[in-house]
Amino acid sequence: xxxxxxxxxxxxxxxxxxxxxxxxxxxxxxxxxxxxxxxxxxxxxxxxxxxxxxxxxxxxxxxxxxxxxxxxxxxxxxxxxxxxxxxxxxxxxxxxxxxxxxxxxxxxxxxxxxxxxxxxxxxxxxxxxxxxxxxxxxxxxxxxxxxxxxxxxxxxxxxxxxxxxxxxxxxxxxxxxxxxxxxxxxxxxxxxxxxxxxxxxxxxxxxxxxxxxxxxxxxxxxxxxxxxxxx
Numbered sequence: 449x450x451x452x453x454x455x456x457x458x459x460x461x462x463x464x465x466x467x468x469x470x471x472x473x474x475x476x477x478x479x480x481x482x483x484x485x486x487x488x489x490x491x492x493x494x495x496x497x498x499x500x501x502x503x504x505x506x507x508x509x510x511x512x513x514x515x516x517x518x519x520x521x522x523x524x525x526x527x528x529x530x531x532x533x534x535x536x537x538x539x540x541x542x543x544x545x546x547x548x549x550x551x552x553x554x555x556x557x558x559x560x561x562x563x564x565x566x567x568x569x570x571x572x573x574x575x576x577x578x579x580x581x582x583x584x585x586x587x588x589x590x591x592x593x594x595x596x597x598x599x600x601x602x603x604x605x606x607x608x609x610x611x612x613x614x615x616x617x618x619x620x621x622x623x624x625x626x627x628x629x630x631x632x633x634x635x636x637x638x639x640x641x642x643x644x645x646x647x648x649x650x651x652x653x654x655x656x657x658x659x660x661x662x663x664x665x666x667x668x669x670x671x672x673x674x675x676x677x678x679x
Contacts, residue, residue, distance in 0.1 A: 601616055
């Protein structure tokens with residue numbers, strides 16, 4: 449079974465998201481941002497963002513190649529992990545929804561000590577009033593929830609040759625800032641309950657995830673609920 453190439457990157461968020469997909473190996477990339485950045489989904493409307501509010505708060509606005517709504521990245525306040533697999537990988541699924549189940553199970557397993565009641569969403573995409581504008585306002589397949597709040601967000605970019613699963617957990621959630629960046633300006637009170645920040649440190653979360661990948665801890669396969677190793 450294939451092993452993971454684990455790497456750590458830091459820098460400009462826009463440049464990070466412009467990378468091409470690998471084709472022949474599993475790659476796990478942890479990313480740290482060098483500046484506060486709002487990352488828009490691939491099809492998100494430009495006009496959904498209050499550009500003046502972003503400028504006032506010195507927040508860059510860039511776009512990623514995967515779908516979903518905007519994600520606010522503040523340095524030191526999140527853990528971001530990209531998981532990339534080729535089409536030939538045993539973790540690959542032609543079913544776009546099921547293809548993300550194993551990703552959520554990886555995160556759920558890694559965070560089980562800190563969020564023992566967390567669950568992986570295996571249903572259809574659930575939209576809300578603000579989900580087109582704010583990624584954590586909706587719930588997609590594979591995403592990890594604590595009650596109704598989202599713990600881990602997942603988006604996906606795929607071609608016929610490979611898939612990239614972009615995943616993150618907030619360590620700090622700033623509903624007031626997020627609300628101010630949406631052009632229709634929702635109430636911060638509407639944003640506050642959307643997210644369950646993780647209480648573990650970035651270093652601990654990263655180590656748990658690397659251990660899960662490198663040691664082959666079991667996660668549910670994308671096709672069913674049976675366990676399968678990651679390597």
